[in-house]
Amino acid sequence: MDFELKILGSSSATPSFERNHTAQLLTVGNQINLIDCGEGTQMQLMRYKVKHQRICNIFISHLHGDHYFGLAGLLSTMHLQQRTGHLNLFGPKGLAEIITLQFKYGGTQLPYHINFVEVDTTVSRKIFEDKYMTVHTLPMQHRVPCCGYLFREKPKPRHLLKGKLPSFLTPPQLVRLKWGEDIINEHGDVLVRNQEVTSAPKRSRSYAYCSDTKYKEDILPLVHGVDLLYHESTFLSDLEHRATHTFHSTAAQAATLAEKAQVRRLLIGHFSARYKDLSPLLVEAQSIFPNTALATEGKTISVLE
Template identity: 85%
Template sequence: MDFELKILGSASALPSPDRFNTAQLLTVGNQINLIDCGEGTQMQLMRYKVKHQRICNIFISHLHGDHYFGLAGLLSTMHLQQRTGPLHLFGPRGLAEILTLQFKYGGTQLTYPIHFNEVDTTAFTKIFEDKFMTVHSLPMQHRVPCCGYLFREKQKPRHLLKSKLPDFLTPPQLVRLKWGEDIFTENGEVLVRNADVTTDPKRSRSYAYCADTRCKEDILPYISGVDLLYHESTFLQEMAARAEYTFHSTAAQAATLAAKAQVKRLLLGHFSTRYKDLTPLLEEAQAIFPNTNLATEGKTVSVLE
């Protein structure tokens, strides 16, 4: 099953000709999740041939324009294309009000239902669950209410060894074996031992998205050991005072957090337009956490099982 991240935008407040405002796509199986939706997201979706209608869930981190100004346009396009399937939208208080007013005064009655889910940006809380994954909010520290998101695949079933399965097993018994149970007789004796007829499942994967924030070590328990961590890195360490003042992070701070959390890979993003060449940010982070890459437009990162 796919577990793949695609970067649509990497710029901080101001876009540029080759950098768009923040937006990412996380594909889990056949489900596409949009994370933030800065200006120009629609253009990037078209550039990378992603069908708008396949987006199931949208997660907005906060209400600074570079993270959601593309949302109303995207929702309108889905409407114009006659979408009928429901869309789940997650974000801080105020997002539903903003969109409702835009559509009200634009005279737009959407052809599909939007399920608004207000997120408490101050708490680590499970906000979504389906048969494939869970999503938790990650409290960030920014100038306005802001959260990140932690995506985790659910536990996967064990693999049945067909050559070792007795012929008498029923479908419900096979299901129980796949989920790690032994099969017992009516007298309580072990009939089929799980360890004898199954092998370990493929591992579950995880992605942590840390949006605009000062570096927060109190989230370490939540992101510990994740396969992929995205952390904003607006500035170089030489501008740490500016980062602190504006409630942002440096590349060195993001790398330090990744090292302490013992994550497998780190992606840097949300770059200030003052940096035409991003190499110094990458080198600063790699000196602390070598397995670091830049979350630049068009990059696709797959997490293997």
């Protein structure tokens, strides 16, 4: 099953010719999740041949324009393309009001239902669950209410070893074996031991998206050990005072968090437009956490089971 991240935009407040505003796609199984939706996201979806209608959930981190100004346009295009399937839209207080007001004064009546889910950006809480994954909020520290999102695959079933399975087992018993149970009779005697007829399940994967924030160590327990961590890295360390003043992070701070959280891989993004060459940010981060990459447009990262 796919667990794949694609970067659509990596710039901070001001876009450039080569860098768009923040937007990412996380594909889990056959489900596509859009994380933030800055200006130009529609164009990026077309560039990378992603069908708008396949997006099931949209997660907005906060209400600074570079993270959601592309949303109304995307929803409108879904309307023009006669989307019928419902859409889950997660974001902080005010997002539903903004979108509803835009469509009200534009005379737009959507042919599909938007399920607005207002998130509390001050706590970590489960906000979504389906058969594939769970999603929790990650509290950020920014100038406006802001949260990140933690995506975790659900535990997977064990593998049945067909050559070792007794022929008398029923379909319900096979299901119980796949979920780690022994098969017992009415007297409590073990008929089939799970460990003898199954092998370990494939690993469940995880992705943590840390949007705009000051360096914030209290999220370490929440993101500890994740397979892939994205953390904003707007500035180099020589502008740490600027990062602190604007409630952003440096590349070194992002790498320090990744190291302390013992994550497997780090992506840095949300780069200030002042940096035409991003290699110094990568070098700064890799000096602390070597397994770091730039979250630049078009990059696709598959997390293996």
